Amino acid sequence: MNAVVQTVKMSYIASTKIIRIQSPAGPRHPVVMWRMKAPAKKPLIKREKPEETSVRRGSAKKKIHPVQVMSEFRGRHVY
Secondary structure, three states: OHHHHHHHHHHHHHHHOOOOEOOOOOOOEOOOOOOOOOOOOOOOOOOOOOOOOOOOOOOOOOOOOHHHHHHHOOOOOOO
């Protein structure tokens, strides 16, 4: 972030405070030319290595027969 602030400060100084060269044929040309390349792109999300990624499966659900479920159920006891 400091690099951005310093660049903005220097470009302001260069564009306003430094005397521009006046050519007789046309408009003024700046003494300082600023050329910057775009910063390298970085991914927003860190990708996992293929070795670390694995399919995670939940525990297998047991299929219980409905008759077995009903046999476990006990109704109200009538005394």
